[in-house]
Amino acid sequence: MSTIRCDIVSAEAEIFHGEAVMVVATGELGELGITPRHAPLITRLKPGHIDVVLQGGERQQFYVSGGILEVQPQVVTVLADTAVRAADLDEAAAQRAKKEAEDALASRTDAVEVAEAQAKLAQALAQLQALERLRKNLKH
């Protein structure tokens, strides 16, 4: 089976580097499934999960808080603002962040603060979703 090189880097570290059969990411306009020889594409990423399907069907899951995805026929590059392996996500922290963001949204009126809180809420929700997906995957 043909493969595509996949690099996931965040500002703090190199997260993943290797050959993949398929990469699934959450782009600004929706989910993207990238297989080898995909047409060149560049997009912003929404907070969400990135699934890397390795040769042999093994899946690796990552969470990104946003960033840039670049696709070339032979290589996928993810420039994440922050990225973590989904397994490293802390559910309690994500829940807390979600609650805090919701409280902030309810109590604040300033446009900038609201936008900030919304961004935080979106991140927290995406983290929780990534965890949910990871859990489902483990059960199978």
Add this chain to the structure above:
Amino acid sequence: MASGREIKTKIKSTQNMRKVTRALEMVSASKIRKAQDLMKASRPYARAMRKVIAHVAQASTDFSHPFLIERTDIARVGFVVVSTDRGLCGGLNSNLFRRLLPVIREYQDKGVQVDVVAIGQKAVQFFRRLKGVNLIGSATHLGERPKVEQLIGVIKVVLDAYIEGKLDRVFLAYNDFVNTMTQKPSIDALLPLPAVAAELEAQHISGAALEQSHDWDYIYEPDAATVLEHVLGRYIESVVYQGVLENLASEHAARMVAMKSASDNATKVIGELTLSYNKARQAAITQEISEIVGGAAAV
């Protein structure tokens, strides 16, 4: 010959100096590790970013962002100069400035105006005094853990000036950290991007060259303007940030080496002073004895 007491004071003050330089050396030695970790951690991102940008510069897009267009007549160039906040780091800053000055003079001889954005106290002081150079922005006191947010202000100054056509070319000058003993003053092209891509090609950065040679363009989501603006902004931030981190590691390395040689020199001076102190003491004793003997003989 100086008297014993005078030499003794000199020895004392040199010893105190050595204490200070030793302490500074030790402080830098511990800080350099942290700075190096920080620098290494963000290198993969910067590298991946440069690769993406090299690709973007090669795409034949209909959308023309000012960053992607090379201007033919250059009236004004900008330099983003990264320096240290504090001194006592050997020739680190002066080497960078010395490397930079001929480049600036060359542009000035061609009638090109030069603007400078200074990062770090030392660059601010230097370029404020330099004639014929405009200081258009500065950022100082970034601390031991510089954050990208601290740099956004000065970066915006440069980008806005470039977009408005006030700058036709932008360079980044900083000290590249090679290893503890070597720091290389570097001047990299920052804008426009074709200049960057040419530089990358010259350096044979792996992966920068694409296999496809025919005209191609990206699929942009949602559209070219939004995506490119975002990507290019991020790219400039990442390059400047990386420059700042490299310079920080260079600063600690240079200070460590400079302070080590200062301590060694102090040790040498103390040795010499001690020798002449002992000589003076012995001479005084000898003289006293011969005076006593001479006095006794006279009686």
